[in-house]
Amino acid sequence: MAVLFIEYPPCSTCKKAKKWLDEHGIAHVDRHIVEEPPTAEEIATWRERSGLPLRRFFNTSGMKYRELGVKAQLDAGMSDEDAYALLATDGMLVKRPIVVSDEGAGTTVLVGFREKGWEAALL
Numbered sequence: 001m002a003v004l005f006i007e008y009p010p011c012s013t014c015k016k017a018k019k020w021l022d023e024h025g026i027a028h029v030d031r032h033i034v035e036e037p038p039t040a041e042e043i044a045t046w047r048e049r050s051g052l053p054l055r056r057f058f059n060t061s062g063m064k065y066r067e068l069g070v071k072a073q074l075d076a077g078m079s080d081e082d083a084y085a086l087l088a089t090d091g092m093l094v095k096r097p098i099v100v101s102d103e104g105a106g107t108t109v110l111v112g113f114r115e116k117g118w119e120a121a122l123l
Helices: 012-023 040-050 063-067 070-075 080-089 115-122
Strands: 003-007 028-032 098-101 108-111
Touching: 003 012, 012 028, 012 115, 040 080, 040 108, 063 070, 070 080, 098 115, 108 115
Parallel strands: 003 028
Antiparallel strands: 003 098, 098 108
Protein backbone atom coordinates (compact mmCIF):
# COMPACT_ATOMS: atom_id res chain seq x y z
CA MET A 1 0.00 0.00 0.00
CA ALA A 2 1.26 3.47 -0.87
CA VAL A 3 1.43 6.52 1.35
CA LEU A 4 -0.33 9.70 0.33
CA PHE A 5 2.28 12.36 -0.48
CA ILE A 6 0.86 15.87 -0.61
CA GLU A 7 3.28 18.23 -2.28
CA TYR A 8 3.85 21.44 -4.16
CA PRO A 9 6.06 20.11 -6.99
CA PRO A 10 8.28 23.23 -7.39
CA CYS A 11 9.08 23.23 -3.64
CA SER A 12 12.69 22.19 -2.96
CA THR A 13 11.74 20.57 0.37
CA CYS A 14 9.04 18.54 -1.35
CA LYS A 15 11.57 17.43 -3.98
CA LYS A 16 13.97 16.29 -1.24
CA ALA A 17 11.18 14.45 0.56
CA LYS A 18 10.02 12.71 -2.62
CA LYS A 19 13.60 11.68 -3.39
CA TRP A 20 13.87 10.29 0.15
CA LEU A 21 10.69 8.24 -0.31
CA ASP A 22 11.98 6.88 -3.64
CA GLU A 23 15.42 6.04 -2.20
CA HIS A 24 13.78 4.10 0.62
CA GLY A 25 11.41 2.22 -1.66
CA ILE A 26 8.29 3.76 -0.17
CA ALA A 27 5.48 3.76 -2.71
CA HIS A 28 3.53 6.99 -2.78
CA VAL A 29 0.51 8.52 -4.42
CA ASP A 30 1.25 12.16 -5.25
CA ARG A 31 -1.27 14.92 -4.73
CA HIS A 32 -0.67 18.52 -5.82
CA ILE A 33 -1.50 20.73 -2.84
CA VAL A 34 -2.64 23.68 -4.99
CA GLU A 35 -4.63 21.75 -7.59
CA GLU A 36 -6.28 19.56 -4.93
CA PRO A 37 -5.94 21.27 -1.53
CA PRO A 38 -6.78 19.33 1.59
CA THR A 39 -10.34 19.75 2.82
CA ALA A 40 -11.13 21.15 6.26
CA GLU A 41 -12.25 17.66 7.28
CA GLU A 42 -8.98 16.08 6.12
CA ILE A 43 -6.91 18.64 8.00
CA ALA A 44 -8.96 18.14 11.17
CA THR A 45 -8.52 14.37 10.91
CA TRP A 46 -4.80 14.61 10.18
CA ARG A 47 -4.25 16.99 13.06
CA GLU A 48 -6.02 14.64 15.45
CA ARG A 49 -4.07 11.63 14.23
CA SER A 50 -0.73 13.45 14.21
CA GLY A 51 -1.04 14.94 17.68
CA LEU A 52 0.55 18.12 16.32
CA PRO A 53 -0.55 21.62 17.25
CA LEU A 54 -2.79 23.21 14.63
CA ARG A 55 -0.22 25.92 13.89
CA ARG A 56 2.14 23.27 12.51
CA PHE A 57 -0.22 22.83 9.56
CA PHE A 58 0.28 26.43 8.42
CA ASN A 59 2.98 27.39 5.92
CA THR A 60 4.27 30.23 8.09
CA SER A 61 6.95 31.21 5.57
CA GLY A 62 4.48 31.61 2.72
CA MET A 63 3.43 34.93 1.20
CA LYS A 64 -0.27 34.11 1.56
CA TYR A 65 0.16 33.50 5.30
CA ARG A 66 1.70 36.96 5.70
CA GLU A 67 -0.74 38.69 3.33
CA LEU A 68 -3.74 37.41 5.29
CA GLY A 69 -2.21 38.16 8.68
CA VAL A 70 -2.85 34.60 9.80
CA LYS A 71 -0.49 34.76 12.78
CA ALA A 72 -2.43 37.68 14.24
CA GLN A 73 -5.70 35.85 13.62
CA LEU A 74 -4.40 32.74 15.40
CA ASP A 75 -3.00 34.82 18.25
CA ALA A 76 -6.40 36.54 18.62
CA GLY A 77 -8.03 33.17 19.25
CA MET A 78 -9.20 31.90 15.87
CA SER A 79 -11.26 28.75 16.43
CA ASP A 80 -9.99 25.41 15.19
CA GLU A 81 -12.96 25.15 12.82
CA ASP A 82 -12.18 28.57 11.31
CA ALA A 83 -8.51 27.61 10.97
CA TYR A 84 -9.39 24.34 9.19
CA ALA A 85 -11.71 26.24 6.85
CA LEU A 86 -9.01 28.84 6.12
CA LEU A 87 -6.40 26.15 5.39
CA ALA A 88 -8.83 24.48 2.99
CA THR A 89 -9.24 27.68 0.94
CA ASP A 90 -5.71 27.69 -0.46
CA GLY A 91 -3.10 24.93 -0.63
CA MET A 92 -0.35 27.55 -0.35
CA LEU A 93 -1.40 28.18 3.27
CA VAL A 94 -0.67 24.56 4.18
CA LYS A 95 2.74 23.38 5.38
CA ARG A 96 4.20 20.84 3.02
CA PRO A 97 4.96 18.12 2.31
CA ILE A 98 2.42 16.03 4.16
CA VAL A 99 2.61 12.25 4.27
CA VAL A 100 -0.36 10.18 5.37
CA SER A 101 0.13 6.46 5.87
CA ASP A 102 -2.61 4.09 6.98
CA GLU A 103 -0.25 1.13 7.11
CA GLY A 104 0.50 -0.82 10.24
CA ALA A 105 -1.24 -0.33 13.57
CA GLY A 106 -2.54 3.16 12.90
CA THR A 107 -2.35 6.26 10.82
CA THR A 108 0.90 8.19 10.52
CA VAL A 109 0.73 11.85 9.55
CA LEU A 110 3.96 13.76 8.93
CA VAL A 111 3.98 17.49 8.25
CA GLY A 112 7.12 19.04 6.79
CA PHE A 113 10.25 17.06 6.01
CA ARG A 114 12.53 16.05 8.85
CA GLU A 115 14.57 13.06 7.78
CA LYS A 116 15.01 11.56 11.25
CA GLY A 117 11.30 11.81 11.99
CA TRP A 118 10.45 10.24 8.66
CA GLU A 119 12.91 7.39 9.30
CA ALA A 120 11.36 6.69 12.69
CA ALA A 121 7.81 6.77 11.33
CA LEU A 122 8.15 5.11 7.94
CA LEU A 123 11.06 2.68 8.06
